[in-house]
Structure formats: C-alpha cells, structure tokens
Amino acid sequence: MNFQQLRIIRETIRQKFNLTEAAAALYTSQSGVSKHIKDLEDELGVQLFVRKGKRLLGLTEPGQALSSIVDRMLIDADNIKRLSADFTSTNEGELIIATTHTQARYVLPPIVARFKQAFPKVHLILQQASPVEIAELVSHGEADIGIATESLTGYPQLVSFPYYRWEHSLIVPQGHQLSQQKTITLSDLANWPLITYHGGFTGRSKIDETFRQAKLTPDVVMSALDADVIKTYVELGMGVGIVASIAFDPERDRRLQQIETSLFGENVTLLAVRRNHVLRGFAYKFIELCNSELDIKVVREAALSEVA
Amino acid sequence: MNFQQLRIIRETIRQKFNLTEAAAALYTSQSGVSKHIKDLEDELGVQLFVRKGKRLLGLTEPGQALSSIVDRMLIDADNIKRLSADFTSTNEGELIIATTHTQARYVLPPIVARFKQAFPKVHLILQQASPVEIAELVSHGEADIGIATESLTGYPQLVSFPYYRWEHSLIVPQGHQLSQQKTITLSDLANWPLITYHGGFTGRSKIDETFRQAKLTPDVVMSALDADVIKTYVELGMGVGIVASIAFDPERDRRLQQIETSLFGENVTLLAVRRNHVLRGFAYKFIELCNSELDIKVVREAALSEVA
DNA sequence: GATGCTTACGATACCCGTAAAGATA
DNA sequence: TATCTTTACGGGTATCGTAAGCATC
Secondary structure (H helix, E strand, O other): OOHHHHHHHHHHHHOOOOHHHHHHHOOOOHHHHHHHHHHHHHHHOOOOEEEEOOEEEEEOHHHHHHHHHHHHHHHHHHHHHHHHHHHHOOOOEEEEEEEOHHHHHHHHHHHHHHHHHHOOOEEEEEEEOOHHHHHHHHHOOOOOEEEEOOOOOOOOOEEEEEEEEEEEEEEEEOOOHHHOOOOOOHHHHHOOEEEEEOOOOOOHHHHHHHHHHOOOOOEEEEEEOOHHHHHHHHHOOOOEEEEEHHHOOOOOOOOEEEEEOOOOOEEEEEEEEEOOOOOOHHHHHHHHHHOOOOOHHHHHHHHOOOOO | OOHHHHHHHHHHHHOOOOHHHHHHHOOOOHHHHHHHHHHHHHHHOOOOEEEEOOEEEEEOHHHHHHHHHHHHHHHHHHHHHHHHHHHHOOOOEEEEEEEOHHHHHHHHHHHHHHHHHHOOOEEEEEEEOOHHHHHHHHHOOOOOEEEEOOOOOOOOOEEEEEEEEEEEEEEEEOOOHHHOOOOOOHHHHHOOEEEEEOOOOOOHHHHHHHHHHOOOOOEEEEEEOOHHHHHHHHHOOOOEEEEEHHHOOOOOOOOEEEEEOOOOOEEEEEEEEEOOOOOOHHHHHHHHHHOOOOOHHHHHHHHOOOOO
C-alpha cells in the first residue's frame, strides 16, 4: 500500500470510476492507474470496485468501507504538509474567510485591520455569502473559516465555535412613536409594518420563532439581506427595522434611532472550520483575534477531534 | 512521503530516539532508517528531531505536532488491512476480551456459548483483570474489547458503550435476622459487619458513596475481588454480603439468601473499544450478542468518530 | 573502546509511461 | 468505430543492505 494507490482510489471514485479521467486528474498514465488498483486489490485480497467485464461501475461493500478511511489518510497527509509548511513559512499565503454581510460590514473590520498588521504578506479574501453557502464553502475546502449566525451547525464535516453573542434591536426614524414608549411589547410591534432580514440570515429564524411562540403574526413588509438596505427603507418611513444591535452606528445613522430590546433573545454568531483539517498558523491567529478564548490549541484539537 | 518513513518516525519515537533499535524493531537496516528520516525532513523542510551532533535526543515542536497525525495515519493503514481481512476472512482469528470476574463468571457464559457456536474457528481469550488494567489493556491494543463497571470512562483513547444496568443486593445466611425485616435501611446495614468488593471493583465506589452521602460509616470487615469469595465468608457467618444481584444463584447458593434492595442505586456495566480502531467483524458480533442495540454500525461509527 | 549515526555504493525491486491487444458501448 | 481497460515490456528511479567512516559517550 502506498500513497499513490490511495490517491488513485480516491480520484477514481471522484471521477465516477473512469480510469482515464482519474489518470488525467493525477497527471499520470491510465495504465499505471489500472495497475495500481489491481495491485492494491491483490495486496488487500479484496475487490474494491464493482466491474462489468473491463468497466468499473462502482464500489463494492469493502470498497465503500475503505473509501472513508482512505479519505482521512489523504487528508492527514495534507495536514502533515500544511503543518510543516507552517513551521518553515514566512507567514505568506492565502486566507479565505466566508462570511455574511453583517460580519463583514460591522464586526470584522477592526479584526481584519489587526490581522493585516500582524501578517502583511497574507492575502486575505473575504468571501461574502449566505449562511448555507458559507457552510458549503468551508465543507468543500473552498474557504478556510466560515463565520455566520445560522446554518453552521448540523454539518458533520464542520466544527464550530461560539464567536460572540448579540441581540436584535429596533431601528426607527427619529421621533417615531415607538421611541416615546417606555416599554415595547411584541404585540406592540405586531401592529407596525416591519423590515428585517431575509429568512436564513442574521437571526431571522429567532425573530420568527419569537413571534410564533407568542402566537402573533408580524407584518413583515420587506426583508433584505443586510442591515444597510433595511436602514435605508426605515429612513423612508416604510416600517420599523429589526436589525442586529451592532449594525447601528449613531454617527452615520443620524436620521435613525436605535431602541434596545431583549424581545428576541440572544443570538450566537459561530465560527466554523473543516473537521479533520489543519489550517495554516495565521488562520488560527485570525480566529484568536476574533475571540481570544479560541486559541490555536483549542481550535486545532477540536477540529482534529481525538487523534489520541 | 511514504509509509515506511511514517513507520520509522513512529518507531524512532517509541524506541526513545535510538535509530539502531528502531531499525531492529522494523526488521530493516539502521542506515535505511537514518536516510528515511533525513529524506522526510528534507521533503517537509522541517527538522523533526532534536539532535546533538549525531545523536537524536527528542522531538522538535513540528515533530510533536506531526507525531499524533502520523500515528493516526498508521492506525488507519491498519484499519484498512483489518477491514479487508474481514471481508475475505473465513471468520478465523483471535478475539481478546478483557473483563472482570463478575462478568466472566456470571454474565458472559451464555454469550460466549452463543459466540462459539456462531464462530467456532475464532480463538476466544477471556483475560481477567481489574477495571484499571482492563482500560490499559484495551488502550494499548492488547485486548479488543473491555468490559467492566468502573474505570472505562475518562480514557480518551477508549470509546465506551452502556452494556447493561444492574443493582447490588444483600446476601445473608439462611434465616439471618435481616431476612425477617420488612424493610432494610442504610443505618440498619451500618450496624452489621459487611463483606463486599474491593475498591475499584464492581460498583464498590457506588456503595462507598451511598454510605458517605448518608453520613454513615459502614463496618466493612472484609473486601474481596469477586462474589465467590464474598459468598464463602458470608456462609461462614462473618458478615452480610453486598454483591451484584446477578452473582446470586439460588441453585448453587442454597445456604444463602438474597435480599433485593435498591439502597445503592443503579450501576452501569460498560463495554469499551479502542478509539479510531477497526475491529474484526466477529468482534462486533460479540458486542452485538452482549447488547443487541450495539450493532456493528453503531459501534464502528462511534469508534471512528467522524471520518466524514 | 563501545555505541550510535551518517555517507557511499552496488544490487534489487518498484514505479512509470509507451505501445499493443482486448473488451465494451 | 470510438472509448475504455488490461497486459506486456523497457527505462528510470527509489529502496535496501553492506560496509566504511565519523561522532558521541
């Protein structure tokens, strides 16, 4: 058994059992691919692929059982290389953060600034996406770190960590009737047209849930992907905004007024990395800049779960 | 990077950085070992070992970081071989169960009988040991399955499953005063000389804890490793026995009487396997015979945690 | 001087790619 | 017939072990 054989097994599966394409993907000859598979099967004494004559059609039962282990071994081989690179490295490279508007616009700027100062040679890419897309991006290795409030749990390939906690607050035009009220109840709100986030974004699920439990039907006249859009329409008087507290900036948003409220409970923004994968050192530093409790040891060990 | 290099790294660490012994353990030349290490270090661009002149003294920081990953890769390589062997196999091989007296004597016999019937060619070894020893045996791969009521949690290298639940009961000579009483309290018991298990065996900790919480000091006149010894001395009138309920056999123990009691609460006997390790198919079958909820899928997936 | 690591070197085995042949759609 | 896989074969390379040289204790 050698690594080339394992790579060939993995690639053959990825290329839907077409040895010619597997060979092309690995920049090698297809005769070699064929022979390697045969050799490995002989060594293990098991057929890994279902064959019909000379064509490969799929995985046998042992093939399936081995496939996931093969994957992990190749991931580990990569991990070893990445770890080593990190020790030699001059802190150069690329870091891809997949995140939502809310984070990119209101939370990350100071962190990015500090990161850039510490690692000027790292090419930092902020990839804006929806929470579901973020989970997918990180799962497939197209992003190193994902940050979002929704959707990051429930993916077995991801390991997530609490980043920070926050609440929603209300945004109204200056002098709005609600800003005079001492206390605001959910039923009060249900009487106003509301503008808030789209489903699946920035804690919208929590808002819906809160109304649902109170057996109220909110009048959401408009939903947007980000607080900037929401605030624009609140300024136009189209309704009362519900946004993340952090999205209000008294300096810029002078024509608006923020009303703190705990009506919708607490949200937790999560930070996710790919399970079983090692990141470059500066990636862990970025996470630590986000939340100092998440140091390299905590994050890496959790991601590698129990290597023993 | 190849497997021989990884094996050499692991063995060198195991042999306390003596390349000569590492070579001997791997049945290869020590010059080859030396070269392999050098080659791998060159390929990764990192020193893995701390050197003083020509001698190796220990692991560098990158060496430590890589070591655990290397271990897992080699474990996975083994897993692949074991899985394959299992598919070709004619259900021959060896199965080592590390367990306590209580299990071996009172619980496992019917299971062993059924197992032997199903897998006549498997050489089954019941290795009797203390709970702590059992955990060690399984951790080090010297046993495939560990069964005990104590000590099996808290080892990161082990994955444990609840096997069955049971309680302690009292054992007294026929006609003993306690057997006339309607109800028996803890303070009643504290007035009698007691005979029960040694510390760390068969729920003894639970017994101690129960007395401690009731602020009573039991008069344990004798402690033994197994119920047979305890029963012998109870027969001699030396005291009241506290043993696992299953350890009483009305047929054999005619001169004794069992008194069911829930004074000491419930105990859970656990079944443990080594994390990240695949077992032979018949080993999973043994576990399934113990508890039908623990089928191969449940146990293997839990042991491999998330291979993704 | 004994033990332990590295380097040099030759034999062997392994891996790869070309090419031809056979199978499948 | 076009696509795909297997087998055969030759060149190149990597690996292994012996042996010699050198450092450490």
